[in-house]
Each structure stands twice: as C-alpha cells, then as structure tokens.
Amino acid sequence: MARKLVQIDESKCSGCGLCAGACHEGAIGMVNGKAKLLKKELCDGMGDCLPVCPTGAIAFEESGSRPWPVQIKLVSPAARFFQEADLLIAADCTAYAYGGFHGEFMKDRVVLIGCPKLDSVDYSEKLSEVLGINEVKSVTVLRMEVPCCGGIERAVKAALSKSGKEIPLQVVTVSTQGDLLER
Known part of the structure; x- marks a missing residue:
C-alpha cells in the first residue's frame, strides 16, 4: 500500500500556521514564515491540516494516487x-x-x-x-x-x-x- 504524505505548495502558503496547529502529530512546522513538512515519519495521512488551510496550499500526494x-x-x-x-x-x-x-x-x-x-x-x-x-x-x-x-x-x-x-x-x-x- 502506498503511503500518503502532505505536500505543501510554498507559493500558496500564507504563513498563517493553522496547519501546524492542526497537525496533532507534530509533522508540520513553520520555517521562515512558511509551513513545512518537517517530519515525514510522523505524518499519519489523516489530513487534519487540510480543512484549516485557507489558501489550498496543502494536499496529499502519492505516485499514481x-x-x-x-x-x-x-x-x-x-x-x-x-x-x-x-x-x-x-x-x-x-x-x-x-x-x-x-x-x-x-x-x-x-x-x-x-x-x-x-x-x-x-x-x-x-x-x-x-x-x-x-x-x-x-x-x-x-x-x-x-x-x-x-x-x-x-x-x-x-x-x-x-x-x-x-x-x-x-x-x-x-x-x-x-x-x-x-x-
């Protein structure tokens, strides 16, 4: 089974930090005012970060998915x-x-x-x-x-x-x- 991971489009990220706050696993953090997937191994693929992103900068991606x-x-x-x-x-x-x-x-x-x-x-x-x-x-x-x-x-x-x-x-x-x- 392929694993889904957060993909963050930095060009769309407003730096609001809502996604980092919504990520219960601590996989997303803020770096230089932009959201980043800091710890891939912690991303559970459940998507708590997705509905809070006001700019649509976050998606889950996997090859061929x-x-x-x-x-x-x-x-x-x-x-x-x-x-x-x-x-x-x-x-x-x-x-x-x-x-x-x-x-x-x-x-x-x-x-x-x-x-x-x-x-x-x-x-x-x-x-x-x-x-x-x-x-x-x-x-x-x-x-x-x-x-x-x-x-x-x-x-x-x-x-x-x-x-x-x-x-x-x-x-x-x-x-x-x-x-x-x-x-």
Missing part, C-alpha cells in the same frame, strides 16, 4: 486537483451498493463523497466554493434511491446555481438492490 481527501467536509475548495476536473460527487453508500462503482464511475474523475443524513451539514456552500473558484468540466452525482440521498443531489444543484457557471450535470441513481436506475 487519486486526490485525497475525498470527504466533502474535509476537502479544501482551492485544492489544485479540481482544476479542469470531471467531478464525481457520490453518496457514501453508493460505493458499497453498486459493484461497478470504481470501474465505471471513478475512472478519470475527482471523487468527493458524503452522506447528507449522517453528516448533518449543507454541502452546497462548500461545493459552490469548489465550483466557483475552479474550472470544473463536468459534475456527476451518484446517489441512492432512498429519500435521504436527495440531499446530496439538491446540494449539488444549489451549488451549481450559486456558482453561476454552466457546468454539465448528470445524476445517476443506484437502487437498494445495487442496480442503476437512471443514466
């Missing part, structure tokens, strides 16, 4: 992997309910996941930031047929509206039996 984090609540709207991306916004359950999730939906897409029922947040604000500051090429929503998944679809549609951009949207629904209902 997918962008991380994938939780809508944790991702920085300014993360560079959103530029020119085809975005998949998926309800948590879809990856488990639909066997073709990885092969059919993740390929060549940046993936964000969430559960509007369990997270009890309105994703539309974060998603409208992502769409507003990045040149996203397309958005696919993958949701379950259950009513609570309607929240993720509504949040994406609200975010698209708030962004003021014309971004192609596709909504695909997975049945509770694991079949695709709409395409």
Whole structure:
C-alpha cells in the first residue's frame, strides 16, 4: 500500500500556521514564515491540516494516487486537483451498493463523497466554493434511491446555481438492490 504524505505548495502558503496547529502529530512546522513538512515519519495521512488551510496550499500526494481527501467536509475548495476536473460527487453508500462503482464511475474523475443524513451539514456552500473558484468540466452525482440521498443531489444543484457557471450535470441513481436506475 502506498503511503500518503502532505505536500505543501510554498507559493500558496500564507504563513498563517493553522496547519501546524492542526497537525496533532507534530509533522508540520513553520520555517521562515512558511509551513513545512518537517517530519515525514510522523505524518499519519489523516489530513487534519487540510480543512484549516485557507489558501489550498496543502494536499496529499502519492505516485499514481487519486486526490485525497475525498470527504466533502474535509476537502479544501482551492485544492489544485479540481482544476479542469470531471467531478464525481457520490453518496457514501453508493460505493458499497453498486459493484461497478470504481470501474465505471471513478475512472478519470475527482471523487468527493458524503452522506447528507449522517453528516448533518449543507454541502452546497462548500461545493459552490469548489465550483466557483475552479474550472470544473463536468459534475456527476451518484446517489441512492432512498429519500435521504436527495440531499446530496439538491446540494449539488444549489451549488451549481450559486456558482453561476454552466457546468454539465448528470445524476445517476443506484437502487437498494445495487442496480442503476437512471443514466
């Protein structure tokens, strides 16, 4: 298994120090007014530093890996992997309910996941930031047929509206039996 490590883009770092404070392992510190990964061996790859970075200077990278984090609540709207991306916004359950999730939906897409029922947040604000500051090429929503998944679809549609951009949207629904209902 490849290991994920913090990558800090010094040109984007404002020197606020929020990431160093959020890093419970002490892997990140401040050097000459910029955040630095000081101790690679302490970086746990969990990403407590990511959501506090106001400039999107922090990302996790590994060779051949997918962008991380994938939780809508944790991702920085300014993360560079959103530029020119085809975005998949998926309800948590879809990856488990639909066997073709990885092969059919993740390929060549940046993936964000969430559960509007369990997270009890309105994703539309974060998603409208992502769409507003990045040149996203397309958005696919993958949701379950259950009513609570309607929240993720509504949040994406609200975010698209708030962004003021014309971004192609596709909504695909997975049945509770694991079949695709709409395409």
